[in-house]
Amino acid sequence: MLEKLFGSKSAEMLFYFMLVYEKGYARKISEVFGISLNSIQKQFLKFEEAGIFVSFLEGRTRVFQWNPRYPFLIELKALIRKSYEYLPDSEIEKYFKSRTRPRRTGKPL
Amino acid sequence: MKKISKQTSLKELALIVCDCLKQDKIDAVLTGGAVVSIYTSNKYQSFDLDFISYASSEKITASLAKIGFKKMKGRYYCHSQSDFFVEFPSGPISIGNKPIKKFNEISTEDGFLKLLTPTHCVMDRLAAYYYWNDQESFDQAIMVARNYEIDIEEIKAWSEEEQMVVKFDFFLKNIA
Numbered sequence: 328m329l330e331k332l333f334g335s336k337s338a339e340m341l342f343y344f345m346l347v348y349e350k351g352y353a354r355k356i357s358e359v360f361g362i363s364l365n366s367i368q369k370q371f372l373k374f375e376e377a378g379i380f381v382s383f384l385e386g387r388t389r390v391f392q393w394n395p396r397y398p399f400l401i402e403l404k405a406l407i408r409k410s411y412e413y414l415p416d417s418e419i420e421k422y423f424k425s426r427t428r429p430r431r432t433g434k435p436l
Numbered sequence: 437m438k439k440i441s442k443q444t445s446l447k448e449l450a451l452i453v454c455d456c457l458k459q460d461k462i463d464a465v466l467t468g469g470a471v472v473s474i475y476t477s478n479k480y481q482s483f484d485l486d487f488i489s490y491a492s493s494e495k496i497t498a499s500l501a502k503i504g505f506k507k508m509k510g511r512y513y514c515h516s517q518s519d520f521f522v523e524f525p526s527g528p529i530s531i532g533n534k535p536i537k538k539f540n541e542i543s544t545e546d547g548f549l550k551l552l553t554p555t556h557c558v559m560d561r562l563a564a565y566y567y568w569n570d571q572e573s574f575d576q577a578i579m580v581a582r583n584y585e586i587d588i589e590e591i592k593a594w595s596e597e598e599q600m601v602v603k604f605d606f607f608l609k610n611i612a
Contacts, residue, residue, distance in 0.1 A: 376510070376526060377526050378525065395567040396530075396563055396567065398528060398530035398532070398533045398534070399533070400533070401533065
C-alpha cells in the first residue's frame with residue numbers, strides 16, 4: 328500500500344514492524360519477513376540518516392527505534408497505522424503477533 | 437579568508453565553513469554539540485560540526501572543496517589539516533515538532549556563522565536528556581544556561597508539551 332511511497336516493499340514491512348514492536352534489529356526483521364538481511368540493513372541506515380530512527384548497541388546488536396525528536400513522527404506513524412489497519416488479518420496473524428510480554432528466565436515453554 | 441590549519445579552533449572552522457557556503461548562496465545552520473562548544477568557550481569540546489542545510493549534497497561538496505574539504509562515506513566531510521569533521525544531518529531544524537526559524541548570527545574577521553540561539557541550544561541538549569536520559573547533554577544544557585540569558589518561558593512551554601515537566605524542574609533547580 329505504501330510501497331511506492333516508501334520506495335520498496337521491505338521499507339513498508341519494516342515500518343509496520345516498527346509500528347507494532349517499537350524497536351527492532353535487522354536480523355530479526357529479515358527472518359520475520361524472509362527479506363534479505365542486507366536489504367533491511369540498508370533500509371534502516373537510510374531511515375536513520377533521514378532522522379526517522381535512532382540506534383543503540385545492545386551487546387553486539389544494533390537495535391533501532393523511532394527517533395522521538397523526528398518532527399513528523401506523529402504524522403508518519405499515523406499514516407503507517409492507517410495503512411496497517413488495511414492489512415488482511417492473515418498478514419497480521421502471520422507477521423505481527425509475536426509474543427512481546429516478558430518470559431522469566433528458566434521458565435519451561 | 438583564514439587558512440585552515442591544525443591550530444584552527446572549532447569556532448574559527450565553523451566561521452570559515454559557513455562563510456564559504458554563504459558565498460555560494462548556500463544557507464546552513466550550525467547545530468548540535470559544536471554550538472555548545474562555542475557557547476561554553478570549549479568547556480565542552482566537540483569534534484564534529486553539524487550543519488543543517490537544504491542545499492543538495494553536490495552543491496555542498498563543490499563549495500567545500502574550494503577550502504579543501506573532501507566528502508567521506510555518508511554525510512561527512514574532512515580536511516587534511518583539521519581534526520574536526522563537518523557533517524550535514526537531515527533537516528529540518530526543529531525542537532520537538534516545531535520548526536525553528538530564529539537563529540543567532542556571528543560575524544568576525546574569520547567569517548560569518550549562523551547557529552542555534554542559546555535558548556534553542558539548551559533545548560536541543562535537553563531533548564537528548566528528556567528522551568534518552570543523556571547526562572552529558574544535561575550538563576551541557578546547564579553550562580550554556582549559566583553562561584547566557586535564555587528564554588526560560590519558551591523552554592518551560594516546550595517541556596510541558598513534551599510532558600517533561602519533572603525533568604524541566606530538575607533542570608531549573610540546577611541552573612539556579
